[in-house]
Amino acid sequence: VGKATGLTRGRVDRTCWAYLNPPPGVTLLCQCTVLGETSTPADHGDSGSPVFHIHSGDLVYLHGMVWGGVPWEFFFSGIGGIQKDLGRLITCTTGLC
Numbered sequence: 480v481g482k483a484t485g486l487t488r489g490r491v492d493r494t495c496w497a498y499l500n501p502p503p504g505v506t507l508l509c510q511c512t513v514l515g516e517t518s519t520p521a522d523h524g525d526s527g528s529p530v531f532h533i534h535s536g537d538l539v540y541l542h543g544m545v546w547g548g549v550p551w552e553f554f555f556s557g558i559g560g561i562q563k564d565l566g567r568l569i570t571c572t573t574g575l576c
Contacts, residue, residue, distance in 0.1 A: 481525030481545065489513040489520050489553070491542075498554065511543060511555050521545050521553035530555045541570070 480486050492514045498507040513520065513530070521528070528545040543555040562568055 481521055481528040483522040483524035484519060487515055487517060487520040489515040492552070494557070507556075509557065509560050511557050512552050513555065514552055518550050520551070521548035525553070 490513065491511060493512045495509040495511070498510045501507060511530075515521070525545050526547065529541055530543045530545060531539050531541045533539050541558055543557040544561060545553055545555045547554045558568075
């Protein structure tokens with residue numbers, strides 16, 4: 480659910496690939512891509528948005544965080560890599576944490 484695009488959908492296309500286009504000398508390891516159902520599944524302002532799927536009812540799985548994209552496809556860092564960088568994430572569904 481991005482600030483710019485709202486709720487978009489797509490299919491995970493690639494997992495754990497090395498993105499070689501950031502500043503020279505930097506490679507983003509184990510990134511993922513999603514092929515969107517629209518020509519703009521992510522846009523400027525969507526970076527940091529959650530990537531998730533609704534399993535059933537209120538059961539939702541968080542998979543990662545959007546950081547960029549091109550027409551028909553967006554890129555995200557998987558939750559495992561985020562936790563590796565930041566440490567274990569503690570989530571709260573009730574808003575009382």
